[in-house]
Amino acid sequence: MTTKKDKLIDLCLLAGKLMLMYGAETYRVEDTMKRMAVAGGMDNVNSFVTTTGIFLSGVLEDDDDIMQMIRIVDRFQDLSKVTEVNHISREFVAGRMSITDARQELKRVEKQPMNYPLWLIYIASAIGGGAFSYLIGDSLFDMIPASIGGLVSTLALVLFQHYLQAKFFSEYLAAFFGGVTALILVHSGFGTNIDQIIIGSLIPLVPGVPLTNSVRDLMAGDLISGLARGAEAALTSLSIAAGVATAVSLFL
Amino acid sequence: MVWELIICGIATVAFAIIFNIPYRLLWMIGLIGMLSWSVYSFLPITGVGPVPAAAVAAFSSALISHFAARKKRVPVTTFTIPGIIPLVPGGRAYETMLAFVQGDYIEGLSQGAGTLLQAGAIAGGLAFALSIFSIGRGVGQRYETNR
Structure with a gap:
């Protein structure tokens, strides 16, 4: 009872x-x-x-x-x-x-399922990657390969998190595949500004939620959670950097 | 400049969709992203470095986010998380990574320090706006003056 x-x-x-x-x-x-x-x-x-x-x-x-x-x-x-x-x-x-x-x-x-369907999130990460790359690199044409890279890295992230269920390793692999896509596109002549394209393909992976929450938790006096979330954000960023570093050192 | 603002608004809305933010708030988030980008790209013209510019931009967008969250009665992170996305030091982080891969550690360390400073500036701007909105509700520290 x-x-x-x-x-x-x-x-x-x-x-x-x-x-x-x-x-x-x-x-x-x-x-x-x-x-x-x-x-x-x-x-x-x-x-x-x-x-x-x-x-x-x-x-x-x-x-x-x-x-x-x-x-x-x-x-x-x-x-x-x-x-x-x-x-x-x-x-x-x-x-x-x-x-x-x-x-x-x-x-x-x-x-209830997610607010937006998964395909809309894929499209959003393509658009977000392309648009953000323009803010960094100022080249209109390179938005297209950047958005392809953003799409590939989000696809890879969702796929690996579904099948591998390993927290930081899937971000590493997603960054690796996003970086490889960007490098292949540049080497095949489809895109010129390599910095802009790589940044645009990786930006959908940025850990925005733990980063912001860490600051707010620390300011509210919840030191343990703030540090824990900060560690989560730092580890995620490091795995993304390591993934793209692997791609660059293999293919550049 | 106008193109940049429009594209920045589109990017912020796309990130709001990635973070699964409710449909009815998307247009406000686009405006907040455009605000933080215009502050961030306007201040360097007047001679301010990118790090203080990022701090001021994060502060102004977080301040507007707090007002919007009050008005719409939603958690404020709904607005702040996509609002600071245009300020993320992606270019510098990439330069850092590239320098380390190429074995140029001095360059990597200096670019990395710049990246960390800019991330810290964004955090500082957020924290400053938060403190203004939590005056009277903060946690006690150091001295008990109200005894």
């Missing part, structure tokens, strides 16, 4: 887990869970979130203390899910949604 206490703490943990998994900052997750628990009638609420795990403790109406944790393994970048969970938690805190409704909504968010 599930009591109100269990339902409430399940709801808070589910909201926190979704936010942390899809790329919210640590202090936002802590704040959201605490507000939801207090709005549900809990006292003595404490939440502690790191990049890889969530702890929540509290006491409901003179019952025993309750304390639960979950471990977060996967980290994706899907900011529209963070926005939706944020909205649901606001509605719950304002009292416009019951525990059961909020849980149903969160389950719906958990199950």
Whole structure:
């Protein structure tokens, strides 16, 4: 039998887990869970979130203390899910949604597919790579090979993350294939400015979410998560650099 | 210049799609990216180096992002993450990597220092805008003056 206490703490943990998994900052997750628990009638609420795990403790109406944790393994970048969970938690805190409704909504968010289909993300990384390369290199024609390179590196990243499931190695391989594509295009005469083309093909791999979140976590005083995310961003950038360095030293 | 701005807006919107940002916010993100690029490319004309220019550009785009996030009631990272993408020191990072591959370590170290400084400047700009918006809500440090 599930009591109100269990339902409430399940709801808070589910909201926190979704936010942390899809790329919210640590202090936002802590704040959201605490507000939801207090709005549900809990006292003595404490939440502690790191990049890889969530702890929540509290006491409901003179019952025993309750304390639960979950471990977060996967980290994706899907900011529209963070926005939706944020909205649901606001509605719950304002009292416009019951525990059961909020849980149903969160389950719906958990199950729903990505906001944009995968092919649109491929097209976006092609366009983003091409457009960004123009900002660096000033050559209109070289936008085309740069966007081909951006498309190849994102395709390779999604493919390797799906089949290999190795965090930094897949970024290394994606950067390697993006760099090889750019070099092949330049050597076959399709494109002139090699710097611009290589940068354009690698820019969709930039770890924007951990980079920004690291700064915000450090500023909010969450030193452990800030450093952890900073390490994630640094390792990702290093793997990208190593991948393109391999490609350049093999083929240039 | 106008072409650059338009292309920068397109690039920022494309990155917003890569980060899966909701459809209804895309146009604002394009404007924020154009703002940070115009600050970043205008300041060097007046004699400011690229590192302070990146800091000022990151600060101004983060400031606008905070206002927009207040207005739309969404997490502010939705705006800041794609907003700083045009400032990423991709060219310098590439030069660093190339110098190390070619065995020119001195050049690699100096370019690498430039890259790290620019990344730090972006982080500093973000942090400064964040501090302005969290006055009164920050964490206590050093002295307890309110006893």
